[in-house]
Amino acid sequence: MARPTKQGLDYFPLDVGFLQNVKVRRIMRACGIQSIPVLISLLANTYRDEGYFLRWDNDMPFLIADELGVSEGAVTAVVDKATQVGFFNANMYEKYGVLTSDGIQKRFFEATARRTSVRYDARFLLINVSDHKNVVNVYKNSINDDDNPQSKVKESKVKESSSSGDDGLKDAVNAYRKNIYPMPGEMDLEKLKSMVDDFGSDIVIKAIDRAVARNKRSLAYIRGILNHWQADGYDEEGTKAKEKDPLAEQYKKIPF
Incomplete structure (x- = not known):
């Protein structure tokens, strides 16, 4: 199997006037000096992974907090203030749960101008990339969700799974898109497929519903529910959040 083409960057430019930027100064005034390493970590994660946006899911506050030795609440407060002052685009954050900005996108697409091809999802774009001849909208041929035409999954992947008997x-992907995240990435799609292969789509969808009821919207938690049911059997109770979640400790130990 061919190695996937690298999407993110190995390094990114940091303006010498970063600390004098009025948006950064407003964030620092509201969230303290620890907001600076948080902002830099957010930018690093953005440029390293997708390159022009960062998926802000339930795991990201923990990952950044653990990396920097700060609290998850401090990370979330920085993100909230950053979207409020326009450091990140508020509409993209509220509508899709992603962190991005015009400047991030301009720098990324300029930095990748010499690559053979660069992936992008048109829904997340804030700039015009028509001048970049190497960009490819990887979701333009995707099937649409009946309730949300903008939520897409690669048609080729769905066809591939159908042809293999799955x-x-x-149905599991649609449940994930409606309840967890509107656009599963390659890794998420593979994990969902693995869950469906192991447990069946009906049980996976029930696990997604259970995770949503407990406000634990991540694949790691969904997998933890499935493992719990496999060991102890499925229980009808739990569609409502419990005061004490029996999976809380197990979730902390899940490595993915």
Whole structure:
């Protein structure tokens, strides 16, 4: 199997006037000096992974907090203030749960101008990339969600799973898109497929519903529910959040 083409950057420019930027100064005034390493970590994660946006899911505050030795609450406060002052685009954050900005996107697409091809999702773009001849909208040929035409999954992946006999993957993916995140990435899609292969689509969808009821919207938690059911059996109770979550400790130990 061919190695996937690298999407993110190995390094990114940091303006010498970063600390004098009025948006940064407002964030620092509201959230303290620790907001600076948080902002730099957010930018590093953005440029390293997708390159032009960062998926802000339930795991990211923990990952950044653990990396920097600060609290998850401090990380979340910085993100909230950063979107409020326009450091990150508020509409993209509220609508899609992603962190991005015009400047981030301009720098990324300029930095990758010499690559053969660069992936992008048109829904997340804040700039015009028509001048970049190497950009490819990887979701333009995707199937649409009946309730949300903008939420997409690669059609080729769905067809591939159907041809292999996994007809339930599409239902599990749709449940994930509606309840967890509107656009599963390659890794998320592979994990969902693995869950469906191991447990069946109906049980995976029930696990997604259970995770949503407990406000634990991540694949790691969904997998933890499935493992719990496999060991102890499925229980109808739990569609409502419990005062004490029996999976809380197990979730902390899940490595993915």
